[in-house]
Amino acid sequence: MTLLTDLTGAPPGMTGRTLLMRLSAIGAVLAGTAGTFAYAGGWLSPGTLTPARVIDRLEEVNGRHPGFRRNHAKGLCVEGRFAASGAGARLSKAGVFAGGRVTPVEGRVALAGGQPYAADAETTVRSLALRFRLPDGEEWRTGMNDIPVFPVRTPEAFTAQLLAARPDPATGKPDPQRLHAFFAAHPESAAAAALIKARRITAGFADSTYWSLNAFRFVAADGRATPVRFAYLPEGPAAPARGAQEAGPDKNVLFDDLVATLRREPLRWRLVLTLGRPGDPTDDATMPWPADRETVDAGTLTLTGAAPEAAGNCRDINFDPLVLPDGIAPSDDPLLSARSAAYSQSFTRRAGEAKSPSAVTVTPIHGAAL
Ligand code: HEM
Numbered sequence: 001m002t003l004l005t006d007l008t009g010a011p012p013g014m015t016g017r018t019l020l021m022r023l024s025a026i027g028a029v030l031a032g033t034a035g036t037f038a039y040a041g042g043w044l045s046p047g048t049l050t051p052a053r054v055i056d057r058l059e060e061v062n063g064r065h066p067g068f069r070r071n072h073a074k075g076l077c078v079e080g081r082f083a084a085s086g087a088g089a090r091l092s093k094a095g096v097f098a099g100g101r102v103t104p105v106e107g108r109v110a111l112a113g114g115q116p117y118a119a120d121a122e123t124t125v126r127s128l129a130l131r132f133r134l135p136d137g138e139e140w141r142t143g144m145n146d147i148p149v150f151p152v153r154t155p156e157a158f159t160a161q162l163l164a165a166r167p168d169p170a171t172g173k174p175d176p177q178r179l180h181a182f183f184a185a186h187p188e189s190a191a192a193a194a195l196i197k198a199r200r201i202t203a204g205f206a207d208s209t210y211w212s213l214n215a216f217r218f219v220a221a222d223g224r225a226t227p228v229r230f231a232y233l234p235e236g237p238a239a240p241a242r243g244a245q246e247a248g249p250d251k252n253v254l255f256d257d258l259v260a261t262l263r264r265e266p267l268r269w270r271l272v273l274t275l276g277r278p279g280d281p282t283d284d285a286t287m288p289w290p291a292d293r294e295t296v297d298a299g300t301l302t303l304t305g306a307a308p309e310a311a312g313n314c315r316d317i318n319f320d321p322l323v324l325p326d327g328i329a330p331s332d333d334p335l336l337s338a339r340s341a342a343y344s345q346s347f348t349r350r351a352g353e354a355k356s357p358s359a360v361t362v363t364p365i366h367g368a369a370l
Pocket residue numbers: 054058068069070071072075108109110127128129142143144145150154155158211212213214285317318319335338339342343346347350
């Protein structure tokens with residue numbers, strides 16, 4: 001009995017029955033704890049989509065590239081500032097929109113996909129992620145893509161699409177039958193794919209438009225909430241894509257071009273807020289809003305510098321779209337919480353892994369930040 005009394009903390013002289021009851025209570029607590037972990041880890045529901053399974057699927061399709069993001073793996077850090085016009089302040093009480101406010105910004109431009117050393121291709125989706133640090137310690141983290149709508153409506157469709165579009169090892173191309181089956185089961189994705197294909201592809205990162213795709217709720221000082229989608233529109237003229245022939249053998253042509261431009265001059269985008277009206281879908285990023293919706297020019301983003309990913313810079317930021325300041329709230333779009341959970345899982349994996357240098361190695365440029 002000594003070992004049992006030691007394990008259960010029972011006072012000496014306790015009867016065997018009471019001791020057994022104590023042991024069963026301890027067993028129940030342990031089973032409950034193990035059950036909670038099993039539930040949270042998705043082991044009790046092999047068919048349920050968990051953040052870990054989303055990331056497993058990305059690794060399955062792209063291969064494992066330790067230390068890199070599981071999506072948008074190839075990227076470059078950027079820095080600059082956002083100068084508010086003041087016009088956004090009537091929609092959101094977030095300090096970043098206050099007239100005359102200039103907020104420092106760190107960000108990352110990237111190409112979608114989980115291959116950190118892939119050659120740049122003009123049709124690959126381009127992204128811009130930003131972190132605004134507000135003076136009161138709040139942050140706004142956001143990530144946008146250069147496509148007008150997102151190809152899927154739900155996280156389940158995201159993973160289904162990954163498998164459907166996976167290249168067949170025999171042909172190097174997706175299996176047409178699997179793609180056909182995916183689009184037949186997801187007509188909203190077929191409609192979105194047509195809009196994405198029809199978009200105008202520009203010369204590079206500098207003249208791309210970056211869309212929030214997900215809707216948010218902007219909350220004003222008086223509590224009024226407005227559904228908003230936003231986009232960063234380049235101030236300069238947009239040039240057409242040059243085509244693979246003209247781009248030459250440079251595997252990092254899009255990133256190198258951006259850096260060369262930033263060495264010459266800062267780059268500017270207008271932050272344009274589009275205000276949704278009742279009935280506009282806020283929970284379906286595959287659907288555009290009607291073109292006549294009111295827009296508000298909330299200010300200017302100026303990028304002045306760039307640096308390769310390294311310890312402590314954008315490499316180690318998780319651009320979680322649910323890190324929002326007071327005055328911007330999530331909408332009912334199911335992709336937002338799915339993104340937040342998946343990015344956190346991707347971040348946890350990559351943060352614990354050995355790092356290799358990014359494919360994009362340029363001499364850092366630090367323009368005047370503010
Ligand atoms: C369920 C849907 C989605 C999933 C599972 C997903 C997954 C991911 C993952 C795993 C990453 C890498 C995160 C990291 O390690 O930091 C990532 C990056 C990114 N995603 Fe998504 N994504 C989804 C939808 C979207 C949507 C709707 C947008 C809208 C614009 C978006 C924009 C971005 C951007 C801009 C990045 C790069 C951020 C950076 O440079 O760090 N994603 N995504």
